[in-house]
Amino acid sequence: MKLTNKLTIANKRLILREKLWPGLKEHDVWDRKKKVGFTTIPRTLPIFMAIMDSMSKGKPVSSVYFELWCRAFDEHFVTLNNKEDMAFHSGFMGQRGVQVWTSRLDILNKLGFIKFAPGSHGPRSYALIWNPYEVIKMHRKKKTPGLSESLYNALVGRASDIGAEVDI
Numbered sequence: 817m818k819l820t821n822k823l824t825i826a827n828k829r830l831i832l833r834e835k836l837w838p839g840l841k842e843h844d845v846w847d848r849k850k851k852v853g854f855t856t857i858p859r860t861l862p863i864f865m866a867i868m869d870s871m872s873k874g875k876p877v878s879s880v881y882f883e884l885w886c887r888a889f890d891e892h893f894v895t896l897n898n899k900e901d902m903a904f905h906s907g908f909m910g911q912r913g914v915q916v917w918t919s920r921l922d923i924l925n926k927l928g929f930i931k932f933a934p935g936s937h938g939p940r941s942y943a944l945i946w947n948p949y950e951v952i953k954m955h956r957k958k959k960t961p962g963l964s965e966s967l968y969n970a971l972v973g974r975a976s977d978i979g980a981e982v983d984i
Contacts, residue, residue: 855886855888855889859974859978859980860971860974860975860978860980861948863967864881864971865878865881865882866967867952867962867967867968867971868881868924868927870964871963872920872927873962875920879907880906880917880920880921881929884902884943885945887902892944893933893944894943894945895937896921896940896942897937899917899937902917903916903917903918918940921940921943925943927951928951928954929946929948930943930945931943931946932944949975949980949984952971952984953983953984956968956984
């Protein structure tokens with residue numbers, strides 16, 4: 817898509833937004849171009865999260881994956897040095913919070929969404945976040961239980977809708 821088309825679409829959407837919510841102030845919404853503390857995510861992330869939860873055998877892992885994604889920079893890896901905070905931010909609290917969070921990390925690793933590297937914080941000191949499209953493609957080829965045809969087709973459809981140039 818050409819930049820001029822993008823600007824035209826963005827301007828049209830801003831005009832529509834003003835009609836729908838007149839008087840909206842700049843601070844009322846989050847502008848990723850003017851604020852810090854944001855990350856880029858694939859628009860298909862909600863479907864990826866549904867797929868990984870469906871393959872994790874009743875132990876949802878998507879909140880852990882999302883927390884990792886939010887901590888990653890463009891190098892696509894995370895230092896796992898504050899397990900208590902990361903567990904809490906993933907929704908796992910209390911005495912067993914870190915233990916449950918660690919078990920969900922292990923599931924993500926086993927499913928191939930992340931890969932560990934050892935370091936000063938033990939065998940799980942770092943986590944590399946693999947390209948989720950490639951991980952799903954691998955699971956589709958292996959016919960992994962939990963990856964339903966409907967979820968896969970939803971991913972393919974959404975990727976097409978947003979113009980994602982992926983081979984899945």
